[in-house]
Amino acid sequence: MALVCALSFTASGQIGSYLGPGVLSGGAGDIGTRSGAQVDLRYYFDVTGVYDTGLQPFAINSKGDLVQINGLYGVQADVGLYGTHRWRQAALGIDFIGNFYDYANSSSFNGSSVNLTLGYSYQQSRRLVYDMRVIGGTSSLGYGAPGFYGTTSATGTSVVNTPTSLLFDSRVYYLEPTMDMTFIQTARTSYTIGGEGYFIRREASGLASMNGYNLHGTIQHRVTKNQTIGVTYAHIHYDFPPGFGQSDMNTAQLTFATSIGRRWTLNVGAGATQAEVQGIQQVNLNPVVAALLGVSFGQQTFYREDFYPAGRLILSGHFKTYSIGLSAAQSIAPGNGVYLTSNQQTANANYSYTGIRKWNFGLNAGYNKLAGIGQGIQNYAGYGGGVGITYSLTRALHIIARGDTRYQQIDVVGYNRTGYRASIGLGFSPGSVPLSLW
Secondary structure, three states: OHHHHHHOOOOOEOOOOOOOOOOOOOOOOOOOOOOOOOOOOEEEEEEEEEEEEOEOOOOEOOOOOEOOEOOEEEEEEEEEEEEEEEOEOEEEEEEEEEEEEEEOOOHHHOEEEEEEEEEEEEEOOOOEEEEEEEEEEEEOOOOOOOOOOOOOOOOOOOOOOOHHHOOOOOOEEEEEEEEEEEEEOOOOEEEEEEEEEEEEEEOOOOOOOEEEEEEEEEEEEEOOOOEEEEEEEEEEEEEOOOOOEEEEEEEEEEEEEEEEOOOEEEEEEEEEEEEEEEEEEEEEOOHHHHHHHOOOEEEEEEEEEEEEEEEEEEEEEEOOOEEEEEEEEEEEEOOOOOOOOEEEEEEEEEEEEOOOOOEEEEEEEEEEEEEEOOOOOOOEEEEEEEEEEEEEOOOOEEEEEEEEEEEEEEOOOOEEEEEEEEEEEEEEOOOOOOOOOO
16 A cells, blocks of 8 residues: 555656557556546445355365365455556556455354456656566455456456466465566567566465566567567576476567557467476376385476477457456466466456446356376366446445356366355445446
8 A cells, every 4th residue: 555655646647548449458457447438446344144155275185186165155345445646647446355354153154255456557758667566465266366257458457366276275476576677669660578576375284386587578579550460589487486496487478569540459379388387297107116115106206398389369359348358378488386387278357337327247267277288297277257236326435246166177087166245235335336346
């Protein structure tokens, strides 16, 4: 909050779209935007009753089977802040949510989750623009995890915050700061350099944590008023404490961004990634060695270099009463603590509607597939989706209700898990438009 206040005094007026429609921004971007009339900054508080099934703690029972918890019910309190503020030379976007939950029939799952997404863009001069963004938080549940309800940003989910791939409902802490500098050579051509860091810590001792960084550069050229082409390169590094391995990637993509009519924007990228992965894998021992040692399996280090396709497609529409976003991507990801460096495919869709007086409706769905590189384990797939509504009883008091589901599977081994969450309650948030949480 101190950072928000400090940044709010740095400029006045309104920053322009210096890269053109559809070009992704690493700064304020569309953080904090919602369907319907946009708000400057809006806070809210709510208290809801919740019912959860299909929780997956990092534990096994006396038979050696994975534990699954069903039928938890209790109370959850939330506090949040979202919105955008623009000046002539700067823009600020914020999306903050804190959840505090207490289960009546299982106090061991009581806890909290917090997520902050903060972006700031500042145009220092006619030629120089700075973009800063930070994503950070903690959670112990896939439900209610930051980002589980879909992302409010057209750029999709961040590296450290992909809740559809959370295998276990175990405490995780994450941080992802980003800073870019763009030099605008002419009205049509710009150059961007920047970097970001990754930090994930998982509380369960059997899950791998992650450190990493991304150094990148982009050249973009506006072909017309509404179309921009570009090329981008990034060097990415992941390592997995306390000693599960590391990987280095070099990726390059050609990009194309355009506006479609007055309301739609499209961003497409296509290229390739060269990945060098080092780690530990399980192997079958020679029968003679197995007889000597009394075990059938052993571990060995491995190194491999592979090439993979890389790409993304992001389509977003912003209208007076609703917004819609569709995205798909192919990339190399740091996994989820069990799966380490992985070939990843993702797809997400979200829709928010505020066209009926006093009502807001939100829908989201997501898909995430991981194929571990060099680990010799079966592929993982996670699916999630949900619907939420708010209804304004007064200008400040709102009914809030939501239902969500998630499904996880691992090929061949027969791992299939489905869970559900339902919640309903009351929220407080003064404002002239319906409260929009999704």
